[in-house]
Amino acid sequence: MGEVQEVVEMKKGGKNRIARCESKARLAILELAHMMSVPMSLMAVINLKVPEAIWQDGSNTPLSAAQILDIIRPSGGGDAENLQRLLRLLSSYDIFLEHLSSTAQRKYSLTDVGISLVDDGQGLSYAYYMLQHHQEALMRGWELVGEAVKDSRTEPFVKANGESAIEYYTKRADVMPLIYKSLNGMCVPFMREMLQVYDGFQGVETLVDVGGNSGITLSMIIDKFPNVRKGINYDLPDMVSRAPQFPGVTHVGGNAFESVPPGDAIFVKWSFLAWTDEEAKLVLQNCYKALPEDGKMIVCEPVLPELTDESHRTRALLGGDIFIMTMYRTKGKHRTEEQFKQLGISAGFPHFRALYIDSYMAVLEFQK
Numbered sequence: 001m002g003e004v005q006e007v008v009e010m011k012k013g014g015k016n017r018i019a020r021c022e023s024k025a026r027l028a029i030l031e032l033a034h035m036m037s038v039p040m041s042l043m044a045v046i047n048l049k050v051p052e053a054i055w056q057d058g059s060n061t062p063l064s065a066a067q068i069l070d071i072i073r074p075s076g077g078g079d080a081e082n083l084q085r086l087l088r089l090l091s092s093y094d095i096f097l098e099h100l101s102s103t104a105q106r107k108y109s110l111t112d113v114g115i116s117l118v119d120d121g122q123g124l125s126y127a128y129y130m131l132q133h134h135q136e137a138l139m140r141g142w143e144l145v146g147e148a149v150k151d152s153r154t155e156p157f158v159k160a161n162g163e164s165a166i167e168y169y170t171k172r173a174d175v176m177p178l179i180y181k182s183l184n185g186m187c188v189p190f191m192r193e194m195l196q197v198y199d200g201f202q203g204v205e206t207l208v209d210v211g212g213n214s215g216i217t218l219s220m221i222i223d224k225f226p227n228v229r230k231g232i233n234y235d236l237p238d239m240v241s242r243a244p245q246f247p248g249v250t251h252v253g254g255n256a257f258e259s260v261p262p263g264d265a266i267f268v269k270w271s272f273l274a275w276t277d278e279e280a281k282l283v284l285q286n287c288y289k290a291l292p293e294d295g296k297m298i299v300c301e302p303v304l305p306e307l308t309d310e311s312h313r314t315r316a317l318l319g320g321d322i323f324i325m326t327m328y329r330t331k332g333k334h335r336t337e338e339q340f341k342q343l344g345i346s347a348g349f350p351h352f353r354a355l356y357i358d359s360y361m362a363v364l365e366f367q368k
């Protein structure tokens with residue numbers, strides 16, 4: 001090949017490479033631009049009770065959109081083609097499994113993710129977490145997410161709704177049941193798994209759960225570890241005032257920024273993320289004061305990896321971090337293991353260890 005010909009070939013190759021890069025970028029942007037279709041379609045099928053229609057007490061028989069429509073709208077009506085459009089998209093996100101018959105008819109069953117949206121024997125599922133996260137007031141907050149960069153003194157949720165998310169929830173008696181179900185729906189399966197492998201509650205008689213919300217976590221710990229004779233569910237007064245009763249659990253209203261009731265051990269789950277570094281240190285210091293000499297804190301929190309990658313785990317954790325920034329506290333955050341360790345040291349806890357029993361939430365022990 002002559003020199004001129006070589007240059008021409010290189011130029012052609014370069015152009016092709018650029019074209020390939022551009023089309024890859026275009027596809028990536030098109031996917032991102034249409035990303036909203038995914039949670040909104042999921043919300044639609046949850047509200048339409050499609051997972052329950054397919055599940056039918058455990059049969060999970062593949063059904064066509066028309067068959068599903070007959071179940072969810074027994075008095076008739078509705079558009080099966082549009083339902084199928086939602087089901088196709090959600091099949092590509094592993095919510096439904098698509099079965100294509102020889103007649104090209106599409107039928108849908110539930111994947112494991114889809115099954116997790118159906119109520120269990122306790123009336124809990126992950127559907128409530130989706131519903132809670134897409135309430136109108138939170139959606140208004142999303143429109144202002146960039147405000148957290150321009151002025152981080154006020155949460156986008158507050159700018160959109162004129163009050164904090166906690167104030168918003170606790171003032172509305174009709175919203176609180178969804179809050180409890182959303183948190184419990186996530187918490188109960190996590191705790192069930194944690195309690196199978198973690199024995200750090202052995203020897204504890206009085207356990208304080210700071211930010212324990214409904215108190216269900218404590219009740220599960222007490223069931224598994226009867227040595228815990230007294231469980232104190234410590235949360236904001238408005239949060240515990242409507243909490244259900246559990247044997248062995250006493251609800252105490254208070255503010256962990258001011259003080260924490262004494263106990264042999266202190267449990268905190270999924271609460272540090274909504275506190276700034278200063279607040280997190282303050283709570284750790286108050287817990288330190290409330291513990292005996294050899295007492296420990298058992299903390300379960302999302303722990304961010306140091307490296308940013310494209311894994312589901314990293315994306316779920318970073319997405320949750322932006323949710324916190326937008327809805328709860330602009331300077332609340334998901335933290336790395338090292339950030340937790342340093343917070344503990346700053347509050348006086350010399351010993352720290354992290355146990356990765358779950359891909360989202362780690363167990364962090366702070367020992368005096």
Ligand SMILES: C[S@@+](CC[C@H](N)C(=O)[O-])C[C@H]1O[C@@H](n2cnc3c(N)ncnc32)[C@H](O)[C@@H]1O
Nearest residue numbers: 183187211212213235236239255256269270271
């Ligand atoms: C995301 S929820 C987690 C609830 C529960 N620990 C769980 O894992 O499901 C955070 C909880 O922390 C409570 N909380 C926030 N600030 C608090 C404070 N300063 N003192 C006590 N509780 C607080 C909230 O009311 C809420 O119930």
